[in-house]
Structure formats: C-alpha cells, structure tokens
Amino acid sequence: MAGPIALISDLHSNLEALTAVFRDIDARRVSDVYCLGDIVGYGPEPEPVIDLVRSRCSMVLRGNHDDAVFAGAEDFNPIARQALETNREMIRPGLFKPAAKRARWNWLQSLEPSERRGDVLFVHGSPRDPVREYVMKSDVVFAPQKMEEIFQRLPRLGVFGHTHQPGVFVEGGGHATPEELGGRYVFGRQKAFINVGSVGQPRDGNVAACYALLHDDRIEWWRVPYDIAAVQAKIRRLKGIDDLCAERLVLGR
Numbered sequence: 631m632a633g634p635i636a637l638i639s640d641l642h643s644n645l646e647a648l649t650a651v652f653r654d655i656d657a658r659r660v661s662d663v664y665c666l667g668d669i670v671g672y673g674p675e676p677e678p679v680i681d682l683v684r685s686r687c688s689m690v691l692r693g694n695h696d697d698a699v700f701a702g703a704e705d706f707n708p709i710a711r712q713a714l715e716t717n718r719e720m721i722r723p724g725l726f727k728p729a730a731k732r733a734r735w736n737w738l739q740s741l742e743p744s745e746r747r748g749d750v751l752f753v754h755g756s757p758r759d760p761v762r763e764y765v766m767k768s769d770v771v772f773a774p775q776k777m778e779e780i781f782q783r784l785p786r787l788g789v790f791g792h793t794h795q796p797g798v799f800v801e802g803g804g805h806a807t808p809e810e811l812g813g814r815y816v817f818g819r820q821k822a823f824i825n826v827g828s829v830g831q832p833r834d835g836n837v838a839a840c841y842a843l844l845h846d847d848r849i850e851w852w853r854v855p856y857d858i859a860a861v862q863a864k865i866r867r868l869k870g871i872d873d874l875c876a877e878r879l880v881l882g883r
Contacts, residue, residue: 639791643673667693
C-alpha cells in the first residue's frame, strides 16, 4: 500500500456530511478513497452525492440501498422504503431529462458487490452476502456459527459498513468499538473484520460523520462534525422523506 486509504460508507444522500469528510480527508493529504456503498437513501440530495463519489473515489461498491433502487425495497421498513423511493424518483432518467441523469443511473447500476485487493476483502454487508447481510456485535454471542463462517471466507482482513456502527470483530477475540480501542486497531496475527462506520447517518450515539483510514499495519477511525441543521431543513422541505430521517441525525441512532 503506497499510502493510507480513506474508507467511507453509508453516505445516504447527506451532502453536508460527505463534503465535511472529504475536507478532513484532504487536510490529511490522503488521495485514495474507497466507498463501501449505500450512497443513496434516507437523505435529501442523492444526485450531488453520487457526483462527488464518482469524482473522488477510486473504488465504489454497491450497498443495499443502491441495489434497491433497481431491485425494489419491499423488504425495507416503511420509512426507509419511502425515502429510497423518493431518492429513486430524484435520480431516475427519462426521455426529456438531462443526459447526466442517465449517466448517474447507469453508473449506480454498474457497481460491484465486493472487491478484493491483496489480502483485504471490501464489502458493504458481509463475505456471505456482500450487499444485504448485517453483522452485529450481538452476533459474537448469539450467532457464533455465522461469525465462524464469515472469518472462514475472509483473507487476512475484511472491511465493511451497512450497520452504521464502527468497530472491529477479531477472530476468536470478540468485538471492540473505536472508543474501547482508542480510535485505532493495530493488526495482529488474527483475522479481523472491520466496520468503518457511517458518513451520512451514524448510529453509535455519536452524531459526527465517521470514516476510517486504512494503513498497512492499522486502521484509524475519525469523526467529523458537520451542519446537521442544514440537512434536517432540506429533508423537511421534501414531502417524500419522513421527519424521523431528520430527527435521528441529532440522536446518532
């Protein structure tokens, strides 16, 4: 690895959060950025978020919300489904719409579900189901067979998003949060499966946008404050997104 790689995930059409994170990445002079999916959904500005990801990220994977734009969101809860369908209408191309819409649509549809670079597997969900499977802290206790299968399918490392909760699962060693680790995890001999957190809708009790920097020997999580009130105002001006999507941004849940 020539230098650190910035890892972002679960942007959810939150332009303020994404812009703030890119400013932080640039301030750290990191040029390579990978996106682990869920570019759209929940938030008010899918098009500029897609455009920014297309222009800045050298790897972009498909998340479950990105996938549902084309496959349908019948298995989503009603609030998530309504927001996704609203996002879909905002980006959907048409005969009399600008060509840029078709380009965005085709690009989003073309995203791959996973990618391996060296001994690191990049997914949105899990090695068993790269797009949709959730891997939660509780799985360590309540689904040990699931965790065993996940580690069997990993090379040395795996990184993912999807749950909006940053942390690291270590083979045979349970789970730890960034707070418990002092903001970084140094790689050892054991395999590790690492959640990079969410840029656009954190759900770990911290309202600041979250991303990670992947180094050869470690991963670091960084939190970036952004203008939450501005995003809330944009959501509330849209009839097709429930107010809960705005409210939860100040709760970190």
